[in-house]
Amino acid sequence: MTTPVAAVRMTGISKSFGGVRALDNVDLEVLEGEVHALLGGNGAGKSTILKVLNGVHSADEGTVEVAGQKLAGATPEAARAAGVAMNFQEMSLVPTLTVAQNVFLTREARDARGLIDDADSIRRAEAIFEMLEVEVNPRALVGDLGAGQKQLTEIAKAISQDARVLILDEPSTALAVSDVERLFVFLRKLKAKGVAIIYVSHRMDEIARIADRATILRDGRHVITAPMADLHVDTMIEHIVGRRSKGFADVVRGEVTKGDALLELKAVSGPHKPENVSFTLHRGEVLGLAGLLGSGRSALARVIAGIEPAVAGEIAINGRAVQIRSPADAIAEGVALVPEARATQGIIPAHSVADNMVMAVLGRITKGGLVDRIQAREITDKMIQRLSVKTASRDHAVSTLSGGNQQKVVIGKWLATDPDILILDEPTAGIDIGSKSEIIRLVRDLAMAGKGVLVISSELSELLTACDRILVMADGRAHQMLDRADLDDPPETNPEHALQAAERRLQIEIQKALTAKEATHG
Amino acid sequence: MANAVSAPSRTLFANWRQNIIYIGFVVIFLIFAVTLSDKGFLNPNNLLNIVRQTAMIAVMAIAMTFVLSAGEIDLSVGAVAGLTTVTVAMAIAVAGPIGGVAAGIATGLAVGMFNGWLTTRIGIPSFLTTLAMMGIAKGVAMWISDTAAVPILSPGYSWLFGGGSMGPIPVLLVWIAVLGGLGHIVLLRSGFGRRVLATGGGETAARYSGIDTANIKMKVLVLSSCAAALAGMLYAGRLQSGRFQLGEGDELSVIAAAVLGGTSLFGGKGTVIGTIVGAMMIGLINNGLILFGLEFSQQLIARGGIIIIAVALSQKR
Numbered sequence: 014m015t016t017p018v019a020a021v022r023m024t025g026i027s028k029s030f031g032g033v034r035a036l037d038n039v040d041l042e043v044l045e046g047e048v049h050a051l052l053g054g055n056g057a058g059k060s061t062i063l064k065v066l067n068g069v070h071s072a073d074e075g076t077v078e079v080a081g082q083k084l085a086g087a088t089p090e091a092a093r094a095a096g097v098a099m100n101f102q103e104m105s106l107v108p109t110l111t112v113a114q115n116v117f118l119t120r121e122a123r124d125a126r127g128l129i130d131d132a133d134s135i136r137r138a139e140a141i142f143e144m145l146e147v148e149v150n151p152r153a154l155v156g157d158l159g160a161g162q163k164q165l166t167e168i169a170k171a172i173s174q175d176a177r178v179l180i181l182d183e184p185s186t187a188l189a190v191s192d193v194e195r196l197f198v199f200l201r202k203l204k205a206k207g208v209a210i211i212y213v214s215h216r217m218d219e220i221a222r223i224a225d226r227a228t229i230l231r232d233g234r235h236v237i238t239a240p241m242a243d244l245h246v247d248t249m250i251e252h253i254v255g256r257r258s259k260g261f262a263d264v265v266r267g268e269v270t271k272g273d274a275l276l277e278l279k280a281v282s283g284p285h286k287p288e289n290v291s292f293t294l295h296r297g298e299v300l301g302l303a304g305l306l307g308s309g310r311s312a313l314a315r316v317i318a319g320i321e322p323a324v325a326g327e328i329a330i331n332g333r334a335v336q337i338r339s340p341a342d343a344i345a346e347g348v349a350l351v352p353e354a355r356a357t358q359g360i361i362p363a364h365s366v367a368d369n370m371v372m373a374v375l376g377r378i379t380k381g382g383l384v385d386r387i388q389a390r391e392i393t394d395k396m397i398q399r400l401s402v403k404t405a406s407r408d409h410a411v412s413t414l415s416g417g418n419q420q421k422v423v424i425g426k427w428l429a430t431d432p433d434i435l436i437l438d439e440p441t442a443g444i445d446i447g448s449k450s451e452i453i454r455l456v457r458d459l460a461m462a463g464k465g466v467l468v469i470s471s472e473l474s475e476l477l478t479a480c481d482r483i484l485v486m487a488d489g490r491a492h493q494m495l496d497r498a499d500l501d502d503p504p505e506t507n508p509e510h511a512l513q514a515a516e517r518r519l520q521i522e523i524q525k526a527l528t529a530k531e532a533t534h535g
Numbered sequence: 536m537a538n539a540v541s542a543p544s545r546t547l548f549a550n551w552r553q554n555i556i557y558i559g560f561v562v563i564f565l566i567f568a569v570t571l572s573d574k575g576f577l578n579p580n581n582l583l584n585i586v587r588q589t590a591m592i593a594v595m596a597i598a599m600t601f602v603l604s605a606g607e608i609d610l611s612v613g614a615v616a617g618l619t620t621v622t623v624a625m626a627i628a629v630a631g632p633i634g635g636v637a638a639g640i641a642t643g644l645a646v647g648m649f650n651g652w653l654t655t656r657i658g659i660p661s662f663l664t665t666l667a668m669m670g671i672a673k674g675v676a677m678w679i680s681d682t683a684a685v686p687i688l689s690p691g692y693s694w695l696f697g698g699g700s701m702g703p704i705p706v707l708l709v710w711i712a713v714l715g716g717l718g719h720i721v722l723l724r725s726g727f728g729r730r731v732l733a734t735g736g737g738e739t740a741a742r743y744s745g746i747d748t749a750n751i752k753m754k755v756l757v758l759s760s761c762a763a764a765l766a767g768m769l770y771a772g773r774l775q776s777g778r779f780q781l782g783e784g785d786e787l788s789v790i791a792a793a794v795l796g797g798t799s800l801f802g803g804k805g806t807v808i809g810t811i812v813g814a815m816m817i818g819l820i821n822n823g824l825i826l827f828g829l830e831f832s833q834q835l836i837a838r839g840g841i842i843i844i845a846v847a848l849s850q851k852r
Contacts, residue, residue, distance in 0.1 A: 069743075090745055105743040109736030109803030110729075118733055118744045121726060128724040 020045045020209030026075035035061040037233045048210045050224035058233040067099045068092035096177030100167040108156030113138040116170045141169045146195045160187035180211045186307040272296030275465040281326030286312040286489035294465040301480035302469045309489035310469045318350035319343035349432035359423035362412035367393040396425030417448025436467040473516045492526035567823040574826045589818030590707035591766040596792040597718040598762030600810045601755045606735035606802025607661040611668035612763035616782030618676040619767025624685035624777025632692040643764025647757030655749040676779035685777040696772025719807040735802025
């Protein structure tokens with residue numbers, strides 16, 4: 014073998030967003046003809062460094078070289094010109110155009126008169142899908158496609174660019190196992206042609222199969238770059254988890270006596286996901302939902318909250334079968350959902366803290382057609398105090414608050430409805446560690462006050478800190494119910510180490526659920 | 536997958552809705568042809584009149600299809616057409632027909648670039664930019680013309696821009712056919728058209744794909760103002776004068792024509808042929824309702840009702 018050439022060399026990359034250091038002096042080197050896995054937990058900086066590489070973000074410090082050449086400027090165009098292609102997790106598809114039109118957008122073939130030759134795009138798209146041995150109709154509108162087909166379109170778009178560097182950011186989340194296998198076959202072909210491939214995934218089994226080397230990031234720092242041969246799954250998980258659990262270690266779990274069954278699901282299925290999920294949530298209990306992106310956790314939350322009503326199965330609250338057909342039904346039954354996408358589903362950013370806080374209880378505080386402003390103020394002030402929301406005043410726009418405080422406003426808004434069942438979907442995404450532990454503490458307090466709480470989180474340390482039981486999900490199905498206590502290793506006395514040990518164990522269970530899914534499907 | 540089974544029938548259904556404008560046009564035409572046969576509806580002169588009366592709307596609607604497809608809107612077209620009739624008439628008086636045409640094009644370019652600059656660089660939504668421009672253009676037209684009609688004494692200009700005909704075919708019909716054909720190909724087959732549809736269909740995705748979306752929006756707004764200026768030039772030629780009232784209120788008919796033709800107000804979807812048929816349909820309805828002898832008040836109600844029904848039927852669910 015000749016000396017491998019660095020297709021990508023990123024040196025000393027640092028990047029901050031509003032005072033938060035997302036990347037701190039990170040190096041990343043990817044060789045020609047290798048599949049390089051990029052690993053790390055949520056907030057480790059994977060997406061940020063990829064966005065620096067393809068020009069969406071410009072680095073505060075450091076240099077980016079592609080094939081030995083410094084990038085001309087931090088723009089997507091410059092990166093593309095240098096031969097960097099990336100799939101954007103459905104971000105780069107126009108729903109109103111067809112698959113073929115999307116794949117070749119801005120790079121359409123022209124006929125003799127200089128007009129776009131869509132027939133040629135269709136042929137070439139067909140050829141790509143044929144090569145991948147997947148079935149996607151190039152004539153279909155992207156807006157009509159399911160998640161898996163969209164993902165294949167994204168991948169086709171990225172590989173159609175004949176790139177020197179191909180970045181695949183979680184390409185397999187919505188793909189069937191067989192499609193992933195074909196993608197891998199194709200990636201090996203590209204590799205043989207000397208293309209450098211950066212592969213991001215949370216699935217260790219995939220990484221182990223496809224990658225040659227891996228770089229692991231944690232908290233915006235480079236941890237290790239090593240050949241896969243030196244990285245056992247356990248080692249990888251250890252590097253990913255690290256010792257960052259401080260901040261949660263001091264959350265007192267408090268002993269709660271499990272009360273009556275509050276929410277019971279019997280073989281519940283949603284319109285797309287989840288499939289046939291059953292569990293019981295008791296009063297005073299925090300139940301966690303663990304799993305990777307696309308495992309059906311959020312879909313399950315949407316079913317319970319009436320956003321995508323169940324199509325099969327039975328939901329009972331307080332032992333009584335209920336029909337939840339709309340969010341209003343759910344609210345009436347005492348269910349509140351703190352949704353995943355805070356900015357669009359949780360708050361109205363331009364409205365004041367007070368207006369946001371009372372949004373879900375407007376009916377209750379309206380008298381004679383007018384909103385009782387005194388009551389609205391009382392509710393808001395009570396929530397601001399209870400959740401220690403840091404805001405200049407109740408009349409300031411929510412958009413002026415930090416992410417953590419915005420999330421507290423969303424939680425306050427739903428607590429104002431005085432729900433029995435509170436569902437939190439990724440409640441700590443994108444907020445600082447201080448607010449994170451405050452929110453986890455609040456979850457414990459709510460459970461102690463006799464409510465039932467359902468928590469969805471991709472941060473395992475958070476789930477382990479907050480929950481009494483954890484349901485592991487994969488591919489829309491409930492895989493296994495774990496008792497939090499069973500994940501503890503008795504001899505470990507240092508709470509930080511104990512949490513890490515438990516996190517590793519939970520991580521292994523999640524990975525197992527994926528392979529179990531393959532077994533049932535295969 | 537369960538979806539695959541229902542896909543073909545759903546496509547047919549969607550196609551039926553997509554084609555409602557053409558079906559509707561034929562149905563309404565047939566109804567009028569039967570019920571109004573004794574009132575001269577099918578008289579070639581009457582039919583060509585419909586074309587003459589809708590030509591300006593159609594010209595503006597062709598460009599509006601691009602604006603709406605890019606996810607923007609232009610409310611200033613009617614007022615810009617009116618302003619252009621005045622600038623053209625005044626320029627012809629001092630510099631002859633060529634000077635007049637130059638003045639008309641300059642008016643369109645100036646307004647369009649100002650609209651585009653405010654929308655893409657300052658960041659004012661095009662709805663507001665062009666709403667303000669509607670008032671400004673009308674005000675300028677009134678001011679420079681002293682609210683009086685400016686006569687055009689150039690037969691050549693009047694022939695080419697609106698008044699003339701080649702044998703039995705009015706020049707206006709030629710304008711529509713040429714611009715319509717061109718617009719249709721540009722929107723559906725050119726790189727520019729594809730970028731317009733991508734910008735309106737998903738701006739983030741378009742940007743991530745390397746499309747300069749601000750530039751595209753700038754271009755469609757300039758295109759729209761230039762089309763409005765051309766419509767103004769046609770008004771001026773047809774009526775042999777420039778007056779600020781010409782084109783007043785046209786923006787609503789123009790947007791209605793595009794939407795009737797299947798162009799989405801939310802961007803990403805549009806066809807120029809559909810728009811032209813939409814414009815013709817509005818002209819057809821106006822003409823038919825007049826021949827029916829309805830009063831103006833009744834015409835307004837009937838026209839509004841027909842447009843609502845057509846658009847409601849075309850909604851994809």
